[in-house]
Amino acid sequence: MENLVSEEEISEVAKLMKIQLEDHSDHITRVQKMLEYFDILDSANVESEEITVQETDLDKLRNDKYNPYGKSLLKFLKNYQGKYVKAPKLN
Amino acid sequence: MDLGISALNYVNGIRNGEFTVEEFVSKSLERISQVDKKLHAFLRVNDLAIKKAKEIDTKIKSNQDVGKCFGMPVSVKDNMCIEGSKTTCASKVLENFIAPYTSTVITKLDSEDAIIIGKTNLDEFAMGLSTEFSAYGPSRNPWNTDYVPGGSSGGSGVSVSANECIASLGSDTGGSIRNPASFCSVVGLKPTYGLVSRYGLVSYANSIEQIGPMTKTVKDSAFLLNIISGIDSNDNTTIDNKNQDYLNDIDVGISGKKIGIVSEMTNSDGLSADVLNATNESVKTFEKLGANCEQISLQMVPYTVAAYYTITSTEAGSNLARFDNIRYGYDFDSAGFEFNSYISQARSKLGPEVIRRMILGGFVPSAGHAGKYFLKALKVKSKLIAEINHVFEKFDFLISPTVPIQPFKFGEKIQDPVSFMMIDFNTVTANLTGIPAISVPYKITNGLPIGIQIMANRLEERSLLQAAYALEKTVNLPEVPSL
Numbered sequence: 001m002e003n004l005v006s007e008e009e010i011s012e013v014a015k016l017m018k019i020q021l022e023d024h025s026d027h028i029t030r031v032q033k034m035l036e037y038f039d040i041l042d043s044a045n046v047e048s049e050e051i052t053v054q055e056t057d058l059d060k061l062r063n064d065k066y067n068p069y070g071k072s073l074l075k076f077l078k079n080y081q082g083k084y085v086k087a088p089k090l091n
Numbered sequence: 092m093d094l095g096i097s098a099l100n101y102v103n104g105i106r107n108g109e110f111t112v113e114e115f116v117s118k119s120l121e122r123i124s125q126v127d128k129k130l131h132a133f134l135r136v137n138d139l140a141i142k143k144a145k146e147i148d149t150k151i152k153s154n155q156d157v158g159k160c161f162g163m164p165v166s167v168k169d170n171m172c173i174e175g176s177k178t179t180c181a182s183k184v185l186e187n188f189i190a191p192y193t194s195t196v197i198t199k200l201d202s203e204d205a206i207i208i209g210k211t212n213l214d215e216f217a218m219g220l221s222t223e224f225s226a227y228g229p230s231r232n233p234w235n236t237d238y239v240p241g242g243s244s245g246g247s248g249v250s251v252s253a254n255e256c257i258a259s260l261g262s263d264t265g266g267s268i269r270n271p272a273s274f275c276s277v278v279g280l281k282p283t284y285g286l287v288s289r290y291g292l293v294s295y296a297n298s299i300e301q302i303g304p305m306t307k308t309v310k311d312s313a314f315l316l317n318i319i320s321g322i323d324s325n326d327n328t329t330i331d332n333k334n335q336d337y338l339n340d341i342d343v344g345i346s347g348k349k350i351g352i353v354s355e356m357t358n359s360d361g362l363s364a365d366v367l368n369a370t371n372e373s374v375k376t377f378e379k380l381g382a383n384c385e386q387i388s389l390q391m392v393p394y395t396v397a398a399y400y401t402i403t404s405t406e407a408g409s410n411l412a413r414f415d416n417i418r419y420g421y422d423f424d425s426a427g428f429e430f431n432s433y434i435s436q437a438r439s440k441l442g443p444e445v446i447r448r449m450i451l452g453g454f455v456p457s458a459g460h461a462g463k464y465f466l467k468a469l470k471v472k473s474k475l476i477a478e479i480n481h482v483f484e485k486f487d488f489l490i491s492p493t494v495p496i497q498p499f500k501f502g503e504k505i506q507d508p509v510s511f512m513m514i515d516f517n518t519v520t521a522n523l524t525g526i527p528a529i530s531v532p533y534k535i536t537n538g539l540p541i542g543i544q545i546m547a548n549r550l551e552e553r554s555l556l557q558a559a560y561a562l563e564k565t566v567n568l569p570e571v572p573s574l
Contacts, residue, residue, distance in 0.1 A: 010450060017408065017453040018415070019446055020435040027443065030508045031450050037509045038401055038455070038464055044394040046470035054298075054328075062324040076191050078420060087417050088425035088433035 005035045092118050094254040095570070098163055098311040101257050105151065105161040112151070112162030116144040116206060119164045123209070123255045126574045131230045132240075132249035134169050134179060136209040143206050150204075158204030159318065165200060166250040166259040168243075169210035170217055171302065172291040173197050180293050181225040182215045183440040184414050186421055194291020195326065196260055196302050196319045203318050208256045211246030215442040216411065217262060217295045219243050220270050220514050223505055224444040232274060233571050234539055238498040241274030243267040247305045248275035252571055258311055260319070262292055264300040265399050266494070266518025269530035272305055273493035273542030276532040276568060278559070279305045280312045283549045284525035285330040287316075288323035294410040296403035299522040309531065309560040313337035316552060330550065337556055345561045346381030348487040348554075350374075355392035356491035356517045361510065366492045369534040369541040373490065376565050382558075387482055387489070391475035392520060396512050398475075399519040401455045401468035408452020411445065414438065447508075472523045479524045483548040488558050491517045493530040493542040517544060527552050529559045532568055540568075 007028050014021050021027055079086035092110055104110055120140060127133050137143075147162035167173075170180045172190035179185045197207065214224035222229040222245035232240040233253040240249045244261025248271030251259050261268040263281035272279025280303045287302045294300075304315035317338060322331040356362075357370055374384050391398075413419055416437035425433045441449075455464035482489065495516055504511050521528035526549055530542040543562065547555035 005454070010454070013453040013457065014446075014450050017449050018431055018434040018438060019441075019449055020439050021446075027447055027450070031447055031454075033508050034400065034447070034451060034512070035454070035464075037512070038397045040397050041394055041401070041464065041467040041471065044391065044467065044471050044474075046394075046467060046474050049470035049474050051466065051469045052473045052476065056327065061327050073191050076189065078422060079417065079425065085417065086425065088428040088430045090430045 004032045094118055094122055095307070096257075097308045098257050098306060098314050099308070101163045102159070102161050112144040112147045112206075113141060116140050116162065116164050116208070119208060119256055126253055127255065129231060129236055129574055130233055130249050130253055131228060132211055132246040132253065132255055133166065133209040134181065134212050134227060134246065135177060137207055140164065140206050140208050147204050147206070158202060160200065160203045160205035162204055162206050163258070164208035164256040165205045166209050166211045166247060166256045167197065167207055168213050168247050168259070168261050170213060170262060170293040171197060171260065172293070173207065178210070178293065180216045181213045181227055182442065182445070183226045184420060184438070188419060190291075192291060195288035195323045197291065199319050211244070211250050211259060213246060214243040215445050216293070216407070217243040217264060217267055218407065218444050218448050220266065220511070221505070222246065223501065224442055226442050229501060232498050232539075233574060234276065234498070234535070237500055238539060239274065239501060241271030241494070241498065244305065245271045248272055248277055248279070251275070251277045251305050251307060253574065254571070258307070258315055259305040260302055261305050262300055262302050263522065264296050264403060265515045265522050268303045268305055269493050269518050269528060269542070269544060270514070272530040274498040274540060276535065276540035276542070276571070277305055277307060278309050278312050278529065278531060278563070279303065280316065280529045281521055281527060282316065282320065282552060283330070283527045285328045286320045286332060286527070286550065286552065288326040288329050290323055290325035296406035297410065298402070298406060299525070309529075309556055309563045310338060310341060312529070313341055313556045332550070335553065337553055340553070341557055341560045343557055344380060345377065345558045348382045348558065349485065350377055350382050350384045351387035351482060351486040351489045352384055353392065353489050353491045354386045354388050359495055359516055361513050361516065362492065362495040363497060365536045366495060366497060366541055369536065370490075370492045370543060373533055373543045373562065376562060377490070380561050380565070387486065389475065389478050389482065389520070391471055391478055394471045395475060395519045395523060396516055398468035398471040399515065399523060400451070400512060401464050402472065402523075404448045404451035405456045405465055406452070407448045411449055414441070475520065476524050479520075479526060487547065487554060489546040491544050493517060493544040497536065497539045497541060521546055525549055527555050529555055531559045531562050533562070533566055535569055
């Protein structure tokens with residue numbers, strides 16, 4: 001069990017992800033178990049493998065130009081006042 | 092009127108005047124109101140379905156052009172947007188979210204006169220494989236309502252299996268179309284990555300997920316793929332398939348084709364004996380049809396579940412950042428809250444699995460951990476792609492059981508996160524490599540379905556559907572039990 005990622009580390013990540021852990025212990029235990037399982041990646045012997053990425057030719061992408069949407073999206077915002085989006089204050 | 096008919100038979104029925112669109116849609120809505128209290132396939136039913144049916148009947152009667160679907164009722168997983176209506180992703184966070192635009196697949200179905208009969212249930216944000224993680228309660232398997240229908244497109248699978256509609260659209264990130272197709276005894280196709288536009292699909296892990304059809308027959312999947320596939324300027328990952336007709340020559344058979352039986356997927360620890368027997372029977376069937384089957388090995392397969400969860404959690408962590416109740420969310424006043432605590436508080440409406448995936452998604456790519464998890468997962472993915480490329484130089488198809496086990500009872504698997512993840516063992520390979528894969532209903536054992544998965548090389552949907560059709564023709568499965 002000493003290889004388990006610590007509760008503190010997981011709590012810290014949760015905080016960074018802006019997640020409040022209410023049912024603390026159950027979440028932490030399950031995340032620990034999942035991470036412990038991910039250790040199997042260590043035995044995949046892929047250290048020397050190159051990471052391939054999907055490439056798309058620029059000429060296959062749509063034209064890089066402004067496309068007017070034509071409909072008001074602002075009405076869908078929950079916290080919209082005047083010309084501004086209302087957000088909670090930053091300390 | 093038989094609500095269990097295929098999409099192609101529905102079209103013939105309308106063309107021959109056997110029934111009207113309104114009659115069929117009314118009966119489908121009646122069926123939904125009768126059985127869906129028990130099954131919970133639908134999160135919402137389209138109030139305008141009858142109106143649309145009448146409009147299409149009018150077009151038919153007055154000899155106007157009518158789209159290929161002739162008003163067939165199709166359900167859609169509730170993570171695809173339809174302008175002006177709710178799209179919840181089975182999450183409380185999006186309980187009242189009204190989509191401001193329509194996804195490309197829905198636009199395409201609409202232009203061919205399909206009627207979207209309702210939005211179906213899923214695991215919250217498509218994260219799960221049983222619908223037990225839906226914030227609105229699970230769907231139930233019509234073959235036995237004590238059992239899960241699979242997921243995450245479980246509502247879609249149930250709606251087709253229980254004859255509540257003709258066909259459905261699901262999305263598949265790690266098996267979310269094929270798993271419920273297998274569990275509910277319907278056909279489920281995950282197309283090649285890029286063949287179907289994802290514009291308007293709420294993203295979970297956009298580098299690997301695809302929308303695809305869930306249908307009563309293989310031909311119906313080909314029919315729907317004809318409609319929904321193709322290049323879309325709103326999704327830069329889409330591929331021009333030159334309007335390929337997937338129904339054409341679907342019955343050419345598979346004589347002389349080479350099939351690889353993926354040994355890692357037919358020898359895994361979690362594989363049930365009944366599922367293995369069914370798979371072995373399907374191999375014999377393929378051989379009788381003239382195909383050559385042999386065992387092959389994909390050495391990266393044992394690492395794919397870990398790689399899949401690492402990659403998808405990372406992408407989910409990023410994609411779900413927008414659900415901060417400022418950009419997307421529900422009515423919850425921010426007055427008096429500090430910025431971070433407001434977002435954390437708002438996110439407490441997210442369900443437990445989504446929260447865990449977001450934590451994982453913050454952890455595995457973070458500085459200090461990326462080398463051990465995320466980068467290694469990407470390397471597994473790269474090596475798996477190389478293996479798949481190599482194997483398709485010699486083989487036409489790969490086969491495996493779609494899911495290593497049959498449907499399980501509610502609550503039976505959910506407690507152990509690792510054995511739960513392993514249920515995805517056979518399906519994630521197609522997502523990580525971008526290849527198409529289909530689940531074909533093959534057997535009912537102990538009253539519950541078993542599906543066989545066939546995979547093909549990228550953009551080989553035509554031959555994949557030919558193989559699936561050849562297999563389907565050999566099976567004669569019982570009707571879904573009356574509910």
